[in-house]
Amino acid sequence: MSKSTWKRAGVALTAAALVTGLAGCNDGDAKAGGKSGGASPVQALTAAFEKTTAAKAAKVKMTMSIEGVGAESGTMEMNGVQGWDPAVMDYTMTGSMLSAGDPDAPEQMRILMLDNVMYMDMGEKQAAEMDGKRWMKLDMKAAAAESGDKALQKQMTGGLDNMNQDPAQQLALLLDSPDLKHVGAEKVNGMETQHYKGTLTFEQMLKANESSKVLSKEEHQKLVESVKKTGLKGYDTEVWVNEDGYPARMDVSMEMAEGSVQIRADYSDYGTKAAVQAPPASETVDLFKMLQDVGGAGAEG
Helix, strand or coil: CCHHHHHHHHHHHHHHHHHHHHHHHHHHHHCCCCCCCCCCHHHHHHHHHHHHHHHCEEEEEEEEEEECCCCCCEEEEEEEEEEECCEEEEEEEECHHHHCCCCCCCCCEEEEEECCEEEEECCHHHHCCCCCCCEEEEEHHHHHHHHCCHHHHHHHHHHHHHCCCCHHHHHHHHCCCCCCEEEEEEEECCEEEEEEEEEECHHHHHHHCHHHHHCCHHHHHHHHHHHHHCCCCCEEEEEEEECCCCEEEEEEEEECCCCEEEEEEEEECCCCCCCCCCCCHHHEEEHHHHHHHHHHHHHHC
8 A cells, every 4th residue: 555545544534533532522612502691601501512412413514724733734624424422423524634745645535433433435546556445444442452452442442432422521521611701692604603612621621531531540640741741731612602502613722832733613404314334344444454464564574
């Protein structure tokens, strides 16, 4: 498989991780809102918490911008459907990050997630490098189990259980923000909305995050120390809630020592069907097994 194909797979996984992990935490924020006519931000967001929980899915248009953070700086747009009960995702990705500097790269990539497994459509040209199979599969639970590393298993499987999690749970996280406030009434995508904002530290996010509960005290401390080294101080979140009590837009920004990550998500069609199906096995290549084969070949050499 070519280096550019590997790189695109890595970019897709990076973007998906941000969406389902970091952005997912804050998309709950976004969903938090409601009319602020007389209601406090906490009351309004609590009401939205209940509505968002019941909706179970929504259509999403997301723009992500990464600057100076690792090797994947650039922009990415993601359009599709996201569900949180059950946790599923069907996005089409476009943007400069996807091309990875390769003029032959596909203009877009489709990403599916269900049952804690990610599927990436690598395109027809890449399929030629994979025996005609265009879908790349990554089952992180299987990878963690195969590793034999119990600490890794707890971190990866705990995190996956929490991926793309119920945004209402994430909304509960925003409700813990010490500086949560109502900014005012604004128009977003033609809709009348109420604007809320708040900041969460990494420690606050981790404390409320279900995946952190599988970590030992030592693992928890190592994770906090690792994040502190990046210079990340917290997640600045802004949410615009429409007159129906659902988030119409969510902005999340993360500033680090090396750069920044900006994510904007516009939501619509709450309660839409998120009927995601896995690609046929005959058209799928297992990324983890490929990595095993590459490692085995290297060891033999």
